[in-house]
Amino acid sequence: MKAALENPARKIHRLIATENALRRLQDDEVDGLVGPDAVHQGLLLEVDPLPSPDIDDVDLSGIVLVLDQITDPHNVGAILRSAAAFSVTAIVTTSRHSPEATGVLAKAASGALEFVPMVMVPNLARALESLKSRNVFVVGLDSSGEADLADLGVRAPLAIVLGAEGKGLRQLTRATCDQVARVDLPGKIKSLNVSNAAALALYVAARQLAAR
Numbered sequence: 001m002k003a004a005l006e007n008p009a010r011k012i013h014r015l016i017a018t019e020n021a022l023r024r025l026q027d028d029e030v031d032g033l034v035g036p037d038a039v040h041q042g043l044l045l046e047v048d049p050l051p052s053p054d055i056d057d058v059d060l061s062g063i064v065l066v067l068d069q070i071t072d073p074h075n076v077g078a079i080l081r082s083a084a085a086f087s088v089t090a091i092v093t094t095s096r097h098s099p100e101a102t103g104v105l106a107k108a109a110s111g112a113l114e115f116v117p118m119v120m121v122p123n124l125a126r127a128l129e130s131l132k133s134r135n136v137f138v139v140g141l142d143s144s145g146e147a148d149l150a151d152l153g154v155r156a157p158l159a160i161v162l163g164a165e166g167k168g169l170r171q172l173t174r175a176t177c178d179q180v181a182r183v184d185l186p187g188k189i190k191s192l193n194v195s196n197a198a199a200l201a202l203y204v205a206a207r208q209l210a211a212r
Helices: 002-006 027-034 073-085 103-109 124-133 171-176 194-211
Strands: 012-017 043-047 063-068 090-094 118-121 137-141 158-163 179-182
Touching: 063 073, 063 124, 063 194, 073 090, 073 103, 073 194, 090 124, 118 124, 124 137, 124 158, 124 171, 137 171, 137 194, 158 194
Parallel strands: 063 090, 063 158, 090 118, 137 158, 137 179
Antiparallel strands: 012 043
């Protein structure tokens, strides 16, 4: 909430607080507004969504993350938080089959909604082609990838594409990537939650880019 209040691009409508916060309202009033899945601390900030940049205006100076129909707001929020930590310049996702920027997502993102632009596109494959036309190296992340991401030798500008848990990357998305890579894990469990996989992939890729 602090990040949203400090963001000049946000249009703010009102701030609501519980009695414990400002001794005015009851917790259930805020609960009814944000929904049962959104954990809050007695405060609710009503704002307009931030505008979605055009895919052609995406800053390619850092890593771009692309989400292929990841619909869980907790996962998307956690991915946003990792994206902000690794200076990701934008997250690209589809207009449909992606969660709205509700209180649940915002809470999981811990302020990252204010720092990482969300680019909404109607067609993900065309968006990837647009990035590739600008010399972006597009790497899909999948447990069945041909190479370990750590050995791939990624280059900038870079886009990392993440698929939904269970379904993974869709066929057309996978075919549009320049390369599909995996992240090798030493333990008995060989797959991670998509938000954890995103954080690990960003770490591996960022180290490679920094070493170049």
